[in-house]
Amino acid sequence: MLLTFIALLFVASIIAGLLGSLxxxxxxxxxxxxxxxxxxxxxxxxxxxxxxSTIATSASSGSRYIKTGLAxxxxxxxxxxxxxxxxITGSFLEYIIEEEHLFKLLDIIFGGVLxxxxxxxxxxxxxxxxxxxxxxxxxxxxxxxxxxYDEALKKEVTYHGVRYPLGxxxxxxxxxxxxxxxxxxGALKVLxxxxxxxxxxxxxxxxxxxxxxxxxxTSSGIYWALGIIDPIIVGITIPGVFVGSNxxxxxxxxxxxxxxxxxxxxxxxILGIQLILRGFDIFG
Amino acid sequence: xxxxxxxxxTLRIGIAISSSLVILGLLLFLVTNSNYNIYNFNxxxxxxxxxxxxxxxxLYGIIxxxxxxxxxxxxxxxxxxxxxxxxxxxxxxxVFTIMVFAILVMPKIIMH
Numbered sequence: 001m002l003l004t005f006i007a008l009l010f011v012a013s014i015i016a017g018l019l020g021s022l023x024x025x026x027x028x029x030x031x032x033x034x035x036x037x038x039x040x041x042x043x044x045x046x047x048x049x050x051x052x053s054t055i056a057t058s059a060s061s062g063s064r065y066i067k068t069g070l071a072x073x074x075x076x077x078x079x080x081x082x083x084x085x086x087x088i089t090g091s092f093l094e095y096i097i098e099e100e101h102l103f104k105l106l107d108i109i110f111g112g113v114l115x116x117x118x119x120x121x122x123x124x125x126x127x128x129x130x131x132x133x134x135x136x137x138x139x140x141x142x143x144x145x146x147x148x149y150d151e152a153l154k155k156e157v158t159y160h161g162v163r164y165p166l167g168x169x170x171x172x173x174x175x176x177x178x179x180x181x182x183x184x185x186g187a188l189k190v191l192x193x194x195x196x197x198x199x200x201x202x203x204x205x206x207x208x209x210x211x212x213x214x215x216x217x218t219s220s221g222i223y224w225a226l227g228i229i230d231p232i233i234v235g236i237t238i239p240g241v242f243v244g245s246n247x248x249x250x251x252x253x254x255x256x257x258x259x260x261x262x263x264x265x266x267x268x269x270i271l272g273i274q275l276i277l278r279g280f281d282i283f284g
Numbered sequence: 285x286x287x288x289x290x291x292x293x294t295l296r297i298g299i300a301i302s303s304s305l306v307i308l309g310l311l312l313f314l315v316t317n318s319n320y321n322i323y324n325f326n327x328x329x330x331x332x333x334x335x336x337x338x339x340x341x342x343l344y345g346i347i348x349x350x351x352x353x354x355x356x357x358x359x360x361x362x363x364x365x366x367x368x369x370x371x372x373x374x375x376x377x378x379v380f381t382i383m384v385f386a387i388l389v390m391p392k393i394i395m396h
Contacts, residue, residue, distance in 0.1 A: 006314070052346060056299065059352050063295035066288050073287070077360055077376050084382040088390065095394055142371065214379070217353040218386045225391035231342040235310040238303065238349075 005039075006236055012039055013053075013237040017244020020057075022252060022264050024205070026212070027241040028054040028183040029117055032110060033271040037278070041233065043106050044098060048228035049237045051182035051216050056238050057245060058184060058213030070206035075144050075161055075199070076214075082168040083189070083215040086175020091219040093180050098226050107279030110181055114272035117187035118265045120194070129157050130198050138164040139197075148203065161197040170196050179219040184212030287363045291356055298352035305345030312338035354383055 016031040028050040035046040065071035144161030170192025178185040193204030364372040
């Protein structure tokens with residue numbers, strides 16, 4: 001009985017890691033609906049497992065992005081002030097939901113956020129480098145500048161982040177959602193850096209991957225105290241998500257065409273709708 | 285050693301330590317007691333000092349994982365101190381303080 005559950009949990013985590021890396025959303029946001037809808041894991045435990053797996057995926061992708069120089073360490077730490085503050089707010093809201101047993105509300109919010117997170121996937125279909133904007137006061141003082149060699153465009157791209165306060169606001173919201181739902185909310189972070197701070201897509205994705213570990217770790221204290229980080233569920237999902245996302249990013253990404261990736265993104269929208277319906281007691 | 289190498293090495297070593305503890309604990313759990321209700325255990329009432337409990341070993345792995353971002357931010361403090369970059373020393377100390385407050389202090393305030 002337990003062994004069957006563990007085996008299913010492992011397979012579900014691999015699928016979540018695979019879907020997460022294919023859609024570029026990471027393990028966490030996909031893990032929760034997969035665990036809740038297919039395995040009947042209570043949402044609070046799914047959210048706890050997702051939070052921990054977010055730290056693991058951030059550490060593994062972060063090490064790659066730091067080495068290649070795509071993750072900008074200064075931009076990351078300057079924005080982490082806002083994501084960690086947001087994470088405190090979010091995990092406090094999660095605590096209230098736990099205390100008041102508002103798990104259905106959590107289902108609904110999660111479904112909504114899942115649907116919202118795929119939006120950058122569609123925007124991002126045409127990945128262009130943003131037009132260079134002259135640095136404003138904050139950003140030149142904080143040195144949000146850098147350059148990288150773009151493999152696809154075959155040229156050196158120079159960038160300079162702007163509108164730091166707008167970036168902070170976006171990051172606070174991203175941190176809040178992250179603390180509330182136990183996800184990295186990478187999609188929101190990328191939006192804040194791409195659209196808000198005018199950073200190239202590759203820089204914002206890599207910097208966001210590096211940052212989500214810090215955000216998730218900040219929320220982990222309250223999650224731990226609430227007892228929703230279940231050692232067995234986490235112990236199985238971490239290796240599972242690793243296997244899935246490694247496989248996805250290494251091989252499948254090269255084999256998959258854009259159409260197939262769009263289909264996967266649609267699958268996530270359907271999962272989101274299912275979660276919302278579950279929250280309203282219409283399904284499951 | 286330059287800063288990028290240091291941080292990326294920290295991340296990789298952290299992952300290796302944490303995942304080996306988690307997997308070791310899980311395997312021990314499966315060998316020793318495989319007929320428990322999963323949701324009976326949780327982090328808020330498990331005795332961390334009971335080394336013979338496989339679940340405690342998994343939790344050590346999780347603690348190691350949570351420490352990775354803390355370690356990275358503290359390394360950033362040191363890096364900016366060496367670079368004498370005042371603004372960034374302040375920023376990274378602030379982030380570190382917020383994290384320590386959220387992870388260690390806030391749960392105690394809320395739960396009591």
